[in-house]
Amino acid sequence: MAYFLGIDAGGSHCRSRLVDANGVILGTGESGPANTRIGIEKLHAVLREVSTQAIGAAGLDAAQVATIRAGMGIAGISRPGMREQLAALPFPFASTEFVTDAAIANLGAHDGAEGATLIIGTGSVAEVRVGSTSFTIGGYGFPISDEGSGAALGLSAMRHALRALDGRSEVTPLSHAVTAGFGHDTARAVAWMDAATPKDYAAFAPLVMDYAENNDAIARSIVEDAAQHIERFIETIFARGAVRCALAGGLAMRMKPWLRARTVARLTDAVSDPLDGALLLAGLPATTLPTRKPDAH
Template sequence: MVFYLGIDAGGSNCRARLTSADGTVIGTGAGGAANTRIGFPQLYETLSGTADQAIRQAGLDDGQIATIRAGIGVAGFGRQGAAEALRAFEFPFASVAYQSDAYIANLGAHGREDGAVLIIGTGSVAHVRAEGRSFTIGGYGFPISDEGSGAALGLSAVRHALRALDGRTKSTPLSSAITARFDHDTASVVSWMDEATPKDYASFAPVVMDYAEADDAIARSIVEDAAQHIERFIETIFQRGAKRCALVGGLSQRMKPWLRERTVSRLSDALGDPLDGAIELAKHA
């Protein structure tokens, strides 16, 4: 008996899916942020805890746990030294294969066929498989990268809110909603900023989308700028050889109506999700 464990470790949350050899889902798990930026001790704790949830739900004993083949996609996998640090983690499984979260999203979306994905979630990154090549576009990390993402939307909203408090720009319902979380106090915003993570900034993304859809001028400008970055991402994906591309991630469906019709028409539906890709990685590692 062999079991397959797929884990999608992203900037905001970590998800696990455990299946039997025939593909039946027998356990799932969920945890918090699980990218390499949180530090490897914390990352190991999150991965272990999320995997343990799925294993307990499945009711596996120690002997069965030892047969598990795991595939894990981690945000920030491409950071210097990350692959080596991850491979030093000790799990009681038969095998563990690591890749980026973008890689497993691509596997899930297109199986082992050529294709590309653009992930729009807490961060943003594209992964392309074309003509024997496998590479990422973007995904360098917040704030230098992650264009069009939830974290980028949140950062723009906080900037606007601070300027509105100063009187440098006109206050809008969006800016009032943002500063209300800090009792409209600039010092409180700055104190929060000192410790804020990409996930913290991304927590404002639904608010930005809500106000943009309600025609708040600043919210619209923030979302329209994000849409332009996503458009350019997609253009680059096709320019670099991809035959098809799926838009995935927690923010993807809310952003799609803001894209041009001709761009949306080029997109393909994903065949499966990143956890499907992680299990595929486990099977073929």
């Protein structure tokens, strides 16, 4: 029996899915952030943790584990030297392939065929495959990049909240809700920011979306600005030759209603999810993907 392990390691969480050769899910795993920014040793520990969870749920023995073919999509793998460091890590599998988390999202979204995927989650990045050529757009890291992402929404909310605290802008329900977590104390907010990660900023994104949907003026302006960045992403994706584009990531569906109708009309639904993309990377045939839509072809 052959086994395939897919891992999706992102800025907010890491997930795994273990299947057999027929695509039957045998076990899953989940943990916290697993991008390269946390350090190679911590990253290795998280990857091993979610692997062990899935393998434990499946009840595989050591001999069976040694036959596993693994595919891992890891945020930040494009940083200099990271691929080499990852390749040197010990894993007990028959083979292990590494690509970016954007790459596995794109593989899953289009059944391994050409197309593009715009990921809108903690960060933002587009993965594009035109013919046999693959490339990314954006995704250079927070705070210099990741436009339209959860982290970007959170950063804008914090900026507004601090301006509101010192009287430079109007207090709104959003700013009041953000600063409430710091006792409406600027010093506490600044202390939080000294150690805040992209995931910490992205934790404010659902709050921003909630208030925007309830017509908070500042929240709406933040979300509308994010939507413009997403629109520009999509325009660029098609301008650079993509034949189709899907959205992915935890924030994608909440942002979609803020896009223009003509933009949404150009989008296609993903065939499968990023974990299935990781399984494709590992070598599982597309016809046996666990979450493949029945009408996909």
